[in-house]
Amino acid sequence: MASTAGTQARAAVAAEPDSAFKLMTASKGTVYKIGAQDVLDVSVFKVPELSKNVQVADIGTINLPLVGEVPVAGKTAQEVERDLTSRLGTKYLQNPQVSVYVKEHNSQSMTVEGAVKKPGVYPIKGKTSLLQSLAYAGGLEPNSDSTVVVFRYTDGNRTAARFEVDNIQSGQAEDPVLQGGDVVVVGTSAIKETFNNVLRILPAVGAFALLL
Numbered sequence: 001m002a003s004t005a006g007t008q009a010r011a012a013v014a015a016e017p018d019s020a021f022k023l024m025t026a027s028k029g030t031v032y033k034i035g036a037q038d039v040l041d042v043s044v045f046k047v048p049e050l051s052k053n054v055q056v057a058d059i060g061t062i063n064l065p066l067v068g069e070v071p072v073a074g075k076t077a078q079e080v081e082r083d084l085t086s087r088l089g090t091k092y093l094q095n096p097q098v099s100v101y102v103k104e105h106n107s108q109s110m111t112v113e114g115a116v117k118k119p120g121v122y123p124i125k126g127k128t129s130l131l132q133s134l135a136y137a138g139g140l141e142p143n144s145d146s147t148v149v150v151f152r153y154t155d156g157n158r159t160a161a162r163f164e165v166d167n168i169q170s171g172q173a174e175d176p177v178l179q180g181g182d183v184v185v186v187g188t189s190a191i192k193e194t195f196n197n198v199l200r201i202l203p204a205v206g207a208f209a210l211l212l
Helices: 002-011 077-091 130-136 165-169 189-194 196-201
Strands: 021-023 039-044 052-055 061-064 068-071 098-104 109-114 120-123 147-154 157-164 183-186 207-210
Touching (some): 077 098, 109 130, 130 165, 157 165
Antiparallel strands (some): 021 207, 039 052, 039 098
């Protein structure tokens, strides 16, 4: 943990207080985007031969009877439903009723480190909030404090945001939704020392600051 924290902190040394800010993605409206290795359950009403479980290939496609290879990576389940409905309705079926849901979430994960009972890498299954990520990691250690830093890559840039767990639990702040690749670091007094350069530039209002 210390080496990771030190690396992240050193990366932020050059950042200025007026670094560009990106608002934290709110829980409203955030939906899961399909990725490679996810397993989808595709069902076509009253057409059992077209209903099956399919795994998304590394190139981001699935292969289905009649329609063949269909790109799905980066789309929501609802978007894939509409795409398959259009493809099947154009040539093969009258008013097809297609449903798609993600049966296995394998493409997106987050890392939880620091003062938690079970640090590690955890899958993101649909909307996953910060508090949920801490629950997956077994909860906070007795020596933890309320400060959590989330590191994220946005458009090729490394960003970070600070959150106070006490404020989220009391309803004073929104429980943010995590994204694939996020690294959640739960603080202790020792970790705060390591993160001093990072914490200095991060507002406590849940905004992501660019780390230079």
